[in-house]
Amino acid sequence: MTAPRLEVHLDRIEHNTRALVERLGPLGIEVCGVTKATLGSPEVAGAYLAAGATSLGESRIENVERLRHGGITAPITLVRSPMISQADRVVASADTSLNSEPDVVARLSAAAGALHRTHGIVLMVELGDLREGIMPGDLHDAVHRVLELPGLALRGIGTNLACQSGVIPDEANMAELTALAVAVEAAFGIHLAVVSGGNSANLPWAMTPGVDVGRVNHLRLGESLLLGREPIGRSVVDGLRADACSLVGEVIESGRKPSRPRGARGRAAFGVPDDRPGDGFDEHRVIVALGRQDLDVDGVVAQEGFEVLGASSDHLVLRTTGPSPAVGSEIRLDVDYSALLRAMTSPSVGRRYLRP
Numbered sequence: 001m002t003a004p005r006l007e008v009h010l011d012r013i014e015h016n017t018r019a020l021v022e023r024l025g026p027l028g029i030e031v032c033g034v035t036k037a038t039l040g041s042p043e044v045a046g047a048y049l050a051a052g053a054t055s056l057g058e059s060r061i062e063n064v065e066r067l068r069h070g071g072i073t074a075p076i077t078l079v080r081s082p083m084i085s086q087a088d089r090v091v092a093s094a095d096t097s098l099n100s101e102p103d104v105v106a107r108l109s110a111a112a113g114a115l116h117r118t119h120g121i122v123l124m125v126e127l128g129d130l131r132e133g134i135m136p137g138d139l140h141d142a143v144h145r146v147l148e149l150p151g152l153a154l155r156g157i158g159t160n161l162a163c164q165s166g167v168i169p170d171e172a173n174m175a176e177l178t179a180l181a182v183a184v185e186a187a188f189g190i191h192l193a194v195v196s197g198g199n200s201a202n203l204p205w206a207m208t209p210g211v212d213v214g215r216v217n218h219l220r221l222g223e224s225l226l227l228g229r230e231p232i233g234r235s236v237v238d239g240l241r242a243d244a245c246s247l248v249g250e251v252i253e254s255g256r257k258p259s260r261p262r263g264a265r266g267r268a269a270f271g272v273p274d275d276r277p278g279d280g281f282d283e284h285r286v287i288v289a290l291g292r293q294d295l296d297v298d299g300v301v302a303q304e305g306f307e308v309l310g311a312s313s314d315h316l317v318l319r320t321t322g323p324s325p326a327v328g329s330e331i332r333l334d335v336d337y338s339a340l341l342r343a344m345t346s347p348s349v350g351r352r353y354l355r356p
Helices: 010-027 042-050 061-069 084-093 102-115 136-148 171-188 200-206 223-227 337-345
Strands: 005-009 030-034 055-058 076-078 096-099 119-124 152-158 194-198 218-221 245-258 282-288 300-302 306-311 316-320 330-335 350-354
Touching: 005 010, 005 337, 010 030, 010 042, 010 200, 010 223, 010 350, 030 042, 030 223, 042 055, 042 061, 055 061, 061 076, 061 084, 084 102, 096 102, 102 119, 102 136, 102 152, 119 136, 136 152, 136 171, 152 171, 171 194, 171 200, 194 200, 200 218, 200 223, 218 223, 223 337, 245 337, 300 306, 330 337
Parallel strands: 005 350, 030 055, 030 218, 055 076, 076 096, 096 119, 119 152, 152 194, 194 218
Antiparallel strands: 005 245, 245 282, 245 330, 282 316, 300 330, 306 316
């Protein structure tokens, strides 16, 4: 297959998923495998499910539909609040959605009635990160509205941390989520099947020895399953593989050039120019046919012997201290979550799903 391409090792994703399913299962926490960084890949979804994930999470209805068209029948939750304009499609393809807006919930109810379906609702609560979520004091009113609307089933409550403001999931905010769940159940005489504590950033908390997870029984995991890392410290989770996904690009220029620019300088195509120090002597530089259209340049790390210097729209520039690669040869890059997401959504980057 030609470059550029993402190489995705499905067996390594299965390994990561199974390891976390086995670790979280005794705590009563189910794994929802999030496919949004893979553009709703049925192949990745299949790997999650084969390793024990009980459901899937997606952020865009187009990706949910791609999963359904790819033969995925497992429960799917839309993990971004639905757009009102897409309510019919959400109800048609997703079993459940995360919600915080009354108008959206009302439109989902109408769509469910028109399609003769029941749609699951998880109400998101704001616990400090200031992204989506109902303020805790307004939760009971929101629960009452959902229970009164036809065509809807209140599946549970949830929260999201670490994505917008970097607020770390910990004993205090997870205990607050538990207290809210208990209070809702007592006030309305119902049982909440889902108390969704968050994402891969919750793993350090959940895997702390002796932790009391309370009523939290669901985590929406993507980065840890795909890349083996937790987002807070970007560290590899013990026992997981960090090499499941990599980006391969083709060398289109290879030769010696000065280590410092020459001439008057202004802003570069994407803002501040590269100001890495150079000694003024020639060095071997390599250009790879990848650019900011395809990746987050701050989220890639080259193999040993290469250093990423920067990128424009279509050119990735590296310095090499090892053997000089030939034009037409390939260079492999490790990716973080941001770079994986960008590469997956680029129409110029192919995908190769691998098994041993």
